[in-house]
Amino acid sequence: MSKEILKVVNIEKYYGSKNNITKAINNISFKVEQGEFVGVMGASGSGKTTLLNCISTIDKVTSGYIYIGDQELTKLNSKKIAAFRREELGFIFQDFNLLDTLTAYExxxxxxAILKRDHKEIHKRIIDISEKLNISEVLNKFPYEMSGGQKQRVAAARAIITNPSLILADEPTGALDSKSAKVLLDSMESLNSSMNATIMMVTHDAFAASYAKRILFIKDGKIFNEIIRGKDSRKEFFNRIIEVVTLLGGDQRDVF
Structure with missing residues (x-):
């Protein structure tokens, strides 16, 4: 039986004052099981980034509950949230968020190092993950010496290296050209299959979304639709994604 990694229960997120309230998230519930690769799509302003921010503990829900494993995030104080984020979550951001003064290895x-792991263990894990993500040749380079695709794969290595319960990817291909984006997505797909990494990816790009096994479509703060890849080829799944995007209204390049 699959282990439940993420459980979102009736969450709502409101912004604004009493007379001018915006419902960014409107009663959303879903689950993610261990080893799933879930995509989240929606128009700008649909609530998909707010949803990711609430799951990542960057933002707090107005009501409802979020569980990662058996931990209810809505009850953690700021100190426990910081520790939880370090130990249980991995992040891949659109703009890489690498430290310019450190090499890829560092x-x-x-x-x-923040988790106080042994030096030998750190070295072994880095060598292993760098081979999986094909970044061994850039380990001694600084970010300015790397391509965008290499930087994002280093960011992916940083996200997975702690064996987190959940990897959250926010528009990970947004700053990459199409070739680099494909290499990164192939790498994420490999991490998902070979390491059973659980990934939740927010994206506006149907091509990126086609790498996921399941897509949640968000509209006006609610789940509008959900599709599961099943035995579809990636091309077939891509076509189904486009169909839902069209249902949401307009050309996907304009809407997403």
Missing amino acids: NIALAL
């Missing part, structure tokens, strides 16, 4: 190692 950027990846930092996540483990």
